[in-house]
Amino acid sequence: MKNAIEIKGLTKIFGELKAVDNVTLSIKEGELFGFLGPNGSGKTTTVKMLTGQIKPTKGNATILGKDILRSPIEIREIVGIMPEQENPPSFLTAEEYLHFVAKIRKLDNIKEKSDYWFEFLDFENQKNVLCKDLSRGTRQKLMFAQTFLHNPKLVFIDEPLINLDPIIQKKVKDYLQNFVKSGRTIFFCTHVLEIAEEICTNIGIIYNGKLIFKGPMKDLKRRGQHLEDFFLKLVKEA
Ligand SMILES: Nc1ncnc2c1ncn2[C@@H]1O[C@H](COP(=O)(O)OP(=O)(O)O)[C@@H](O)[C@H]1O
């Protein structure tokens, strides 16, 4: 398998703070890569650099072969992004928002594509509700739908399952696992270790901006180690 993401010495400094500190990492196509770390460890800042939303202070990366410094717009066209702050525009209905995204993405069969997601995530009855009046969980469903609407080869998702009820969570977890089986790739940021342990094929652990571990999940499982114990031990040592 080819590398879907290749990160070299990626660094972001805010004033005195090294939010992301010299991270080097490659992720192969077909991985469901869990990027784990406590709050404030640099996960979201990393995603923002990889998706062209902020510029690295140092270092570089390629996403599906494209350079993040030279081709940020192209990268945004080919990947899906589920941001951490899940707020679709207040003045559009849920359906209008999905259609709006579909138009920006230049999709055909817009109605069919968006209806699939309303049905799949079970919120057809919220289609005509203004986004500002949707519950947090429903807004999160909508953001999830827009991430996958154009059937991207690679998606970045930042803490995606927090406000979803258990039934939808299960559906989404199955969806993510199937998504990577066809050779597509997910970069999944979370501090919820249970979910990561259940679905990720590979993990990276970031702490105070530094990547302190990377490896396949099955190695941990083979050693009989629980992700939580392993994680706490590493963080303590760091
Ligand atoms: N725009 C910014 N300006 C200054 N500090 C920031 C900015 N964005 C993030 N940070 C800081 O960088 C660190 C990493 O944040 P973040 O990447 O959001 O962590 P995580 O997503 O792992 O919770 C935190 O200490 C955060 O306060």
Ligand SMILES: [Mg+2]
């Ligand atoms: Mg974050």
